[in-house]
Amino acid sequence: MRGSRTTPQAHDFPSVTAPRLGCVRELDEAVATCRACPRLVAWREEAARVKRRAFRDWEYWARPVPGFGPPDAPLAIIGLAPAAHGGNRTGRIFTGDPSGDVLYAALYDLGLASRPVAAHRDDGMKLYGVRITVPVHCAPPDNRPTTAERDTCRPWLARELELLRPTLRAIVVLGGFAWQALLPALTATGWRVSRPRPAFGHGARAQLTDARSERVLHLIGGYHPSQRNVSTRTLTPAMLRDVLHRGADIAGVAVCRPPA
Template sequence: MNAGTGPPTSDDGGYPGYCAEHSGGLDELDTHLTRCRACPRLVAWREEVAATRRRAFRDEEYWARPVPGFGPPDAALAVVGLAPAAHGGNRTGRMFTGDASGDFLFAALHAVGLASQPEATHRGDGLELYGVRVTAPVHCAPPQNKPTPTERDTCRPWLSAELALLAPSLRAAVALGAFSWQALLPALGSAGWRVPRPRPAFGHGAQLTLQATDERPELRILGSYHPSQQNTFTGRLTFAMLVDVLTRAAELAGLRSQGTGTGQGRSAG
């Protein structure tokens, strides 16, 4: 913190909390988020990956910054992952874009009628989401896809603020994996929902209802295994399993397939 002289700088641990609290909308929140340098290990890793690059992407300029969520500001359904992939979102600048996990997720969203196309290759590829916002509890690519508890907690204000801004329309959320489930529940608590204690355990197909309060509408939470290659290659998560969870989530959120109209806003990637 700048010793009382002004807002924290982007490399200060207080930067996420301050900027999240003072953001008036998702666009402003995302702008602040992409400037964040609060976690030194994650900053060093995301920039190292961008400098060395993978051979297949050696001619590309990597994003190498925190990756914001994307989707319409009136989304009824949030899909929450883990963190950007080093050569996926960290390269393309969009969540779940340019990697195998994203290919699996967006194909499933398309099958349910919540995405305009089954592929997500780069920003500006024409992808639109219907009533869905895709985000994560950690916005920088972590080494070995494993954020530390401190990094997760430092990043939490971004997710809490995003959920609070979505609150007027948000009716359901899907947590992709145990890490997401465990990070999402306290973020929802910080965003104004009443989360039960002890917190329910994660499981594929797990479902939790957060009761409406004076400030927040009822919210349904569903769990799904993460569409990592480790899960999809071994059959722990099949395409049909993910489609089933997303179909139930869409129904709980009040969304219909794009063929009949979702009644929610759209977002171009």
């Protein structure tokens, strides 16, 4: 199985490794080797062994799932973590699970993705001016990473944001977990966060200032496109398209099809 490894790894692997990486490609490669959180390693590999009946013929990725999208994107989207039988199976974030179906359909509707459905990492999907990433790169049990796991994974997110910094103008943050995880990562990379810290909500807006250049980074909150949120209509496709459109507009990314 591709994801199975027996070599132990130090808990500080992300914090030691991430700052040394010079480009997004190197970061993505390093993220995929991480084994710093024993509970997450065990869970992602167990999911790959047990599988779901619909995916019994799949060879699961079963490793940390890196971000996806161009390394010079003006707009970032931050989610939560890979799904055990979604990104953990396909090797690409928000790919092969219901949340991803909703997100990529919305991106396609706005002309920010080349395809409306993300099936696997070799399906030819391209993103335009957008990079998607997460604060926790391994699939967690019950979709609930611990605070310790979030904090262990934070150096990957902080370094990714630092590498995106020259072009990054706006971030759409999907869910309260991502919002709370993102703010310390931004602080670590030199963005000034207002006090009191901005609160999460769908449509929430916040502005952070670069301590070095006074450049502004815009945050836009949005509910996560989880099955529960979508099935209860806490989040509708139109609501998701709206926050993505706002982010693209602020970031200066051309939207080919306005939200309905």
